Structures are given as C-alpha cells and as structure tokens.
Amino acid sequence: MSCSEAYAPQLRARGYRMTPQRHAILHTLCHSGKHLTPIEVYARARKQLTSLTEPTVYRTLEFLAENGLIHSAQIGNGRFVYEVTRHAHHHLVCRHCGKELEVDHQIVEKMYQKLESFSGYKITDRHINFFGICSNCQ
Amino acid sequence: MSCSEAYAPQLRARGYRMTPQRHAILHTLCHSGKHLTPIEVYARARKQLTSLTEPTVYRTLEFLAENGLIHSAQIGNGRFVYEVTRHAHHHLVCRHCGKELEVDHQIVEKMYQKLESFSGYKITDRHINFFGICSNCQ
DNA sequence: TTCCTTATTGCAAGAAGTTACAACAATATA
DNA sequence: TATATTGTTGTAACTTCTTGCAATAAGGAA
Numbered sequence: 001m002s003c004s005e006a007y008a009p010q011l012r013a014r015g016y017r018m019t020p021q022r023h024a025i026l027h028t029l030c031h032s033g034k035h036l037t038p039i040e041v042y043a044r045a046r047k048q049l050t051s052l053t054e055p056t057v058y059r060t061l062e063f064l065a066e067n068g069l070i071h072s073a074q075i076g077n078g079r080f081v082y083e084v085t086r087h088a089h090h091h092l093v094c095r096h097c098g099k100e101l102e103v104d105h106q107i108v109e110k111m112y113q114k115l116e117s118f119s120g121y122k123i124t125d126r127h128i129n130f131f132g133i134c135s136n137c138q
Numbered sequence: 139m140s141c142s143e144a145y146a147p148q149l150r151a152r153g154y155r156m157t158p159q160r161h162a163i164l165h166t167l168c169h170s171g172k173h174l175t176p177i178e179v180y181a182r183a184r185k186q187l188t189s190l191t192e193p194t195v196y197r198t199l200e201f202l203a204e205n206g207l208i209h210s211a212q213i214g215n216g217r218f219v220y221e222v223t224r225h226a227h228h229h230l231v232c233r234h235c236g237k238e239l240e241v242d243h244q245i246v247e248k249m250y251q252k253l254e255s256f257s258g259y260k261i262t263d264r265h266i267n268f269f270g271i272c273s274n275c276q
Numbered sequence: 277t278t279c280c281t282t283a284t285t286g287c288a289a290g291a292a293g294t295t296a297c298a299a300c301a302a303t304a305t306a
Numbered sequence: 307t308a309t310a311t312t313g314t315t316g317t318a319a320c321t322t323c324t325t326g327c328a329a330t331a332a333g334g335a336a
Contacts, residue, residue: 015303015313016314017313019301019313019314051316054292058292060314074212078217078218095262095263103253103257104256107249107256110249114245115268119230119270121232121239121268121270122276124233124269124270128268130253130261132253132259155332157284159284160284177323189285190286193325194286196324197324
C-alpha cells in the first residue's frame with residue numbers, strides 16, 4: 001500500500017538499502033502533498049517510527065535528494081524544504097504575501113542551457129525558488 | 139578613512155542610524171574583498187568592537203541587505219554569505235571542487251525579464267548562486 | 277533643557293542543523 | 307557456517323541561527 005515501496009528497487013540497484021527510517025521518511029513526503037522542512041518531516045515520520053532521530057532525518061533527506069528520489073528546494077530564509085520528485089519545476093515566491101506561482105519550465109531551462117554552454121559546467125540543481133513581489137502586493 | 143562612512147547618509151535619509159555596530163560590520167565587509175558568512179563577520183568585526191554580539195550581527199546583515207547596502211547570496215548548504223554591493227552578478231559553483239565562476243549577467247538578466255513579463259511579479263533577489271559540476275570534475 | 281518617541285542593542289533561552297564516532301545490521305565472500 | 311566488508315543508525319556534543327524582551331541611546335518636539 002505504501003508508495004515508498006516503489007523506491008526500494010532504485011536503492012537496491014545502487015547498492016543501498018531500504019531501511020525503516022527511509023521508508024518512514026519517504027512515506028511522510030509521499031502523503032503530505034507539499035514540501036516539508038526537515039523538522040516537519042521529523043515530527044511526522046516519528047509518529048510512524050518513534051525511534052527516529054534528527055540527524056538521521058537530515059542525513060536521509062540529503063541522501064534521498066542526491067539519489068533523485070526526492071527534490072530539495074531552497075526557501076526564503078536560506079533553508080531547505082523537501083518533496084517527492086514529480087516533474088522539474090520552479091517557483092516564484094512573493095516576498096510580501098508568500099504567494100507561490102509555478103514557473104513555466106521553458107523559461108528557466110533555456111537559461112540553464114546557455115549557462116552550460118557558456119561555462120562548461122553541468123548544472124545539477126535545477127530546483128530554485130525565485131523571489132519577488134507579486135502583482136497584488138506591488 | 140573608513141569606507142563605511144559613505145553609507146551613513148543613505149541610512150540617515152531613511153530615518154535609520156549609523157551605529158558603531160553597523161560601522162564595524164560594514165568596515166569588515168568592505169575590507170575583506172570577498173563574501174563572508176555571518177560567523178566570519180562576527181569574528182572579524184568583534185576585533186574592532188568587542189562588545190558586538192551574535193544576534194546583532196545577524197540582524198544587521200539582514201537589515202543592510204534589505205536596504206541595499208550589501209548583497210546576500212545563498213551558498214551551497216542553504217546558508218547565506220554577505221558582501222558589499224558592487225555590480226549585480228551571479229556565480230556558478232562547482233559541487234565537487236568548489237570552483238566559482240562569475241556568470242555573464244546578460245544570460246540571467248534576460249531570464250529575469252521573461253519571468254517578470256510572464257508572471258507580473260517584480261523580481262527582488264537577483265543574486266543567486268547556481269550549482270553544477272565544472273568541466274574539470276565531470 | 278526636559279519629555280516623548282522610536283531605533284537599536286544585549287541578554288538569555290531556545291530552535292535548527294552538523295559532526296565524530298561507536299555500534300549495529302545487512303550483504304558478500306570464503 | 308564463519309568472517310570480512312560496507313551501509314546505516316543513534317548518541318552526545320557542538321555550531322549556527324532565531325526570538326522575545328528589557329534596557330539603552332539618539333533624535334524631535336515642547
């Protein structure tokens with residue numbers, strides 16, 4: 001029943017393991033429907049696995065993001081939030097009222113391509129929040 | 139002699155004050171030549187003003203950035219670094235070796251303009267670090 | 277000057293995030 | 307099976323960052 005079981009083969013294929021801790025964290029993210037802070041993940045996943053600890057949550061979130069099972073995104077105050085991987089996307093966040101707008105991926109992707117050809121770098125982090133003031137708040 | 143005195147009128151004009159703490163922090167950033175973390179600013183500025191405290195450093199950096207006297211930029215781990223305002227620019231940072239490359243501002247500016255016309259938002263934060271793998275490390 | 281208002285700071289406590297290391301658990305190999 | 311190897315976690319201590327609040331300092335008005 002749990003959506004997190006689908007991820008086990010992905011981990012196994014790379015020589016990693018699906019542990020109860022990873023299961024609980026993936027389960028939490030799957031069923032939240034939105035991005036969560038590490039602290040929120042910790043609080044929720046602990047209801048399912050009470051032995052879970054903070055360092056494990058931070059390590060696991062970073063691990064899952066590195067392996068592409070979840071996405072990380074930087075939020076306004078310089079911290080990370082996490083969500084399950086759907087499609088690549090960006091958000092435009094209003095500094096004033098907090099309203100989020102999903103950005104047409106084309107606009108950003110074109111710039112990434114230019115950046116890559118200009119620099120020789122291969123861009124790895126394609127999930128960025130942009131900040132501004134929305135039309136209502138201006 | 140201190141470069142930070144040039145900023146006093148900018149603050150006064152907005153009803154703010156140039157205090158010894160702000161002076162010390164601006165002085166530190168002016169003479170470092172590179173971006174610094176809040177902790178680094180704290181350590182350096184304290185040599186000049188021993189009574190300076192941590193909360194004041196964090197608050198002052200945020201305050202100065204909001205008022206355009208310094209720039210803030212997000213660094214890899216989701217934390218902020220600060221530097222004195224020069225020209226608007228972006229960095230491309232290698233996830234592997236840490237090498238930084240200054241990005242041609244045109245590339246990014248064009249995308250910002252598209253974002254603005256598409257969304258109606260006015261982009262406020264134009265100082266973003268992009269992450270990737272540099273040509274050497276690929 | 278004296279009084280009032282507001283900007284600004286320090287203190288103390290707490291929240292969030294990180295690190296080092298020992299212990300454990302799963303898998304592979306002999 | 308026994309042994310070695312490697313992945314993974316918990317504990318404890320620590321660093322980094324934030325918040326609430328009282329105290330202070332600066333500037334304006336009377």
